[in-house]
Amino acid sequence: MVAALTLSAAPTAEATAASNLMALRQAPTQPKQEVVTERPDMVSAGLSARLQNSRVEITSERTEESTTWANPDGTITTEINSGPIRVRRGEGWTRVDTTLVQAGNRLVPKAADADIDFSADGSGAFASIADDTHGEGQRQAQT
Known part of the structure; x- marks a missing residue:
């Protein structure tokens, strides 16, 4: 009497999925490069x-x-x-950020090229701007 034994080398779907999962877990992770x-x-x-x-x-x-x-x-x-x-x-x-913020009783831009301010409470000049065109550092006021 002859006994026959057949072995299959083809992996099952479950074995393949498990093998892929193990490979992913063991794969070295590359550090994500930051864009300069x-x-x-x-x-x-x-x-x-x-x-x-x-x-x-x-x-x-x-x-x-x-x-x-x-x-x-x-x-x-x-x-x-x-x-x-x-x-x-x-x-x-x-x-440049022209959003007005309060500085005492004046409103000034957060970051602007011009040195300008406005009245926050109605007292004093409505607006003033620095005029340094002649190196004198004077402020012009509008009431």
């Missing part, structure tokens, strides 16, 4: 732009009215605005 949006100089911005295939701002080229970008293809792009989009605050820049 700005660099301090042209060389580092150009290198970052090329490596990540997206433009990177060159912060040393910032002005009140312009933003300069290093592109992945090695070119440079400067966007120039018709008016200020940022103002100096100490050593850095901040975006």
